[in-house]
Every structure is written in C-alpha cells, then in structure tokens.
Amino acid sequence: MSPQTKSKQRVRDHGEVFTAEREVKAMCDLVKDECDRIDSRFLEPACGNGNFLAEILTRKLATVKKLYKSNPYDYERYAVLAVTSIYGVEILADNAEECRKRLFALWDKEYTAVCKKSANDETREAVRYILSKNILCGNALTLMCVDENQKDTDKPIVFPEWSLLGTKLKRRDFRLDVMLKANDKPKNGQPSLFDVPEEIRKYLSINPVTKEFMAEPICEYPPVHYRKVQENG
Ligand SMILES: C[S@@+](CC[C@H](N)C(=O)[O-])C[C@H]1O[C@@H](n2cnc3c(N)ncnc32)[C@H](O)[C@@H]1O
Structure with a gap:
C-alpha cells in the first residue's frame, strides 16, 4: 500500500485515497490569504484523516505566533480561535478520530512550545471539545450523521458557529x-x-x-470563557 491508501477495500468502498503533502500545500497556496487568516472558516466535506485541515491549521497557527508570541494570554486565545474555524465531515469513524487527534496534537505542540509554563490542561480540554464538535462522522452527500457501519442515522449534521467576544466564546448551532x-x-x-x-x-x-x-440557528448558548466551552455542552 502507498502512504496514500490504507487498503484496496477502502479505496473500492469509499474512494479513500489521501492527497500527498505536495498537492495539499500547492492547493492551500491557491487560497493563501484565507489559510493565513486566523478566523476564516474552512469546511472539508470528505476530510479523511485531515491532510488539508492540518495544513490550514498549521498556517493559521503560524499567523497567531507571528502576531502574539510575546504574550501567552493573547496567543492562547487566538490559537483557540484558529481551531474553532476548522470543520470537517468524514464517513469513516476511524478517519474522523485520526483527524481530531492529529489536529489536537499539532495544536498542542505549538501551544506548549509558545506558552510554556502558562500552558494549561483546561485550555487543552476546551480545544479537544471544540474538535469533537467541528470534526464529525457523517455523510457529506445526504448531510446526515452516520453510525459505525456508515449508515445514515436520523440526525442531521450540525455544526457550531463560534464567535470570540473578548475572552468569551459564543456558540450557535446550525444544521448543515x-x-x-x-x-x-x-x-x-x-x-x-x-x-x-x-x-x-x-x-x-x-x-x-x-x-x-x-x-x-437551531440552538444558541450563552457566551462562556473560551477555556470553559465544554461546560455548555
Ligand atoms: C479521496 S479521499 C480524500 C481524503 C482527504 N480529503 C485527503 O485529501 O487526503 C476521500 C475521503 O472521503 C471519505 N468519504 C467518501 N464518501 C464520503 C461521504 N459520502 N461523506 C463523507 N466522507 C466521504 C472517504 O472515507 C475518504 O476518507
């Protein structure tokens, strides 16, 4: 198997062929300004294990570092905002989970390196929570969530819109x-x-x-400190 495929069966059943890094970077370069902007929203409807989303998050975090690295509190807030702007749908549960873990790992590596002693687990939990709501296991054709056998459930795909108001995050949920x-x-x-x-x-x-x-929106939540978004859910 090439690094772009996991099995012949998965290629046959789901067209699962991952995009190579060179093409991912070249395609992101086509919308470079949007990839560099911290709060520009991206949704990838068949995100696999997150090749594009990881590249976009990396670029957004580079902007956060460039602007805020001298102040860990600002860095933290804007690094969280960067994660809130990234969305994915993927039909295979293992890919969706791999994608969340990968995005978290790259976010946490940067966060820990920049914020050092002020990096904290409460913010890490908030980011894990945001990723659990933004990267969903669903069918991008029917716009429904799927079960472990990739069959549609009766739940439509719903994404939160996150808006940063000072140190608070406002969440409104919308059906895709x-x-x-x-x-x-x-x-x-x-x-x-x-x-x-x-x-x-x-x-x-x-x-x-x-x-x-x-x-x-189908639901609105009161604004809460960005470190406590998980308390609303
Ligand atoms: C060609 S791969 C691309 C993956 C990733 N976007 C990349 O470029 O590396 C297509 C992906 O879409 C997923 N997929 C196939 N049908 C889908 C559907 N109806 N809804 C959501 N995801 C789907 C597959 O499981 C696979 O991970």
Missing part, C-alpha cells in the same frame, strides 16, 4: 443542510420558502433587504 440551502441563489431573484422541505424551512428566513435566504 439549512446552511447550504441558505446559500442557494433564489430563482428569478425571488426566494420562496414554499419550495423548501418543511424540515429545513423552519430554520430559514428571508433577509428583507437582500431578499436572500438566511439560516437560523
């Missing part, structure tokens, strides 16, 4: 199917909720100014 519908361009410039399945319609509204669909 609703967010994608909200991105649809309305036919003839006239959005109509009647064409939308009822399950999705209840989380959509129409912006009175732009006349475009807007996704509504």
